[in-house]
Every structure is written in C-alpha cells, then in structure tokens.
Amino acid sequence: MSVTIKSEHEIELMREAGRILSIVHDEMGKIIRPGISTMDINRRGEEVIKSFGCIPSFLNYQGYPASICVSVNDEVVHGIPSKKHILKEGDIVSLDAGVIYKGYQSDAARTHAVGQISEEDQRLIDITKQSFFEGIKFAKAGNHLFDISKTIQKFVEDNGYSVVRDLVGHGIGRKLHEEPQIPNFKPIGRGMKLRPGMTLAIEPMVNAGAYEVWMLEDDWTVVTKDSTKSAHYENTVLITDGEPELLSYNKDLL
Ligand code: MF3
Ligand code: CO
Helix, strand or coil, X not given: CCCCCCCHHHHHHHHHHHHHHHHHHHHHHHHCCCCCEHHHHHHHHHHHHHHCCXXXXXXCHHHCCCCEEEEECCEEECCCCCCCCECCCCCEEEEEEEEEECCEEEEEEEEEECCCCCHHHHHHHHHHHHHHHHHHHHCCCCCEHHHHHHHHHHHHHHCCCEECCCCCEXXXXXXXXXXXXXXXXXXXXXXXXXXCCCEEEECCXXXXXXXXXXXXXXXXXXXXXXXXXXXXXXXXXXXXXXXXEECCCCCCCC
C-alpha cells in the first residue's frame, strides 16, 4: 500500500481520535507516582479509552498483550505492563498509547518522571520532546520527509544524546502503521515530498548513551544495549498547506 491522503471527513475522525488520545495521556499522567505498578497505568489507560467508546489499538496488535506500552528507564519502547513491576522514585516511564475512533487511529507517546528525578534525566525527557517540536517545523507541504528526520537527529545529537535507528515513525490512518516509514535519523536522500492530507506518527526515541538497542526475551521490550535511560515522545500529525496540525496534542494537557 502506498501513502494515503485523507479526506476532510477522515481528518475529522482522526481529530476526534487524537483529541481523545490526548485526554487518555493526561489521565494516565495523573496517576503516576512511586508505588504504582506498570499494570495500574495500563488499566487506567484502557478504562479511559473505553469510556470514550474507542478501541485500544495496541491490544492484540501482532500479539501484543496489553493496551498501553509502558517502558521504564532503559526500556526504549514496547514494555509490557506487569503487576509485579512497581515504579519507584527517580524512574522515568514512557507511555505509548493508540486509540481507534470510528475506524481511524491516533498514536502518541509521552515520557514522565516518577516522583523526584535527577536533573540529567529531566533533561533527557525535555530534549526528546523538544526534538519532536524541532522536527515538525519541517512538517509542511512541499518539504521532504527526511527534512524532519535530519532535524530531529541533529537536535538530539547536538545535545549529546543519540536517536534509536532500529525503530521508526510511520504513516497512520485506518491502520496503525501505514507508509511512509519516518526515521529519526537521516537516510540517503531527502525522502518523499510532503502533501496536505498526509497523517504521520512522528516519534523520536532518544537514548542518553549509544543508539544501539536489544530486544528482551519476551520478544517485545526494547532496551538500550548500554543500559542508559531512554525517552520517547510521539504525536499524530496532519500535514497541511501551512503549519502542521497536531492531532493528538493539547497544549493545556500533556
Ligand atoms: N506506538 C507503537 C508504534 O508506533 C505501536 C506499539 S506496538 C504494539 O509502532 F504492538 F504495542 F502495538
Ligand atoms: Co507510533
């Protein structure tokens, strides 16, 4: 399948999916504190998604066993929630969630502090989020896809961190993963030209140390090879003729 251009009606549904997803993240953010389990976060996320009549898109996706990906410290993405994994003061936790509203998807991720964290770890979270906002300055019709990738990579590396290479962002719409793939580093060339109506999940994954990652025995959890911490930030973005529209982001929430 090639890149899909969404109609105004489809965009309207994706706006609603994204609006709901921003609330899901906000609600999950509110319960984060030392002593809760990663499963508690999954439960809360699932509850809020269902309260809007939406479907958690990750549940059973390629066999993934939960609704929310909860990745702690050196876990980069796709951490599986567990009742036994209790968050402690000083952890950082990345939450990745997806919802389906009337057949249309939204995908977003946020990284949170658990209680008081080190200045160093807060900086990792902040730079990761900021790298997304630097990247989307180029998310405009007429620019090329890898202009976004290149900008994210440069910003992250200029700040002394590294971008994960083995996982990438993606187009999104009726399906969670559509074309194109969106690396957070610059491949050869400039990539495809951006057109109004494209919807993209742009998601920098940033390691404090080296970019290499491993997969754990559970075949889901991706961790940094050097055990340094990692942060993740993602939104579903609509390309327009002007500024990009952030479908899963509400500046008054998270
Ligand atoms: N947000 C993830 C992504 O962008 C999807 C999680 S994979 C799942 O690829 F299996 F957990 F759904
Ligand atoms: Co995604």
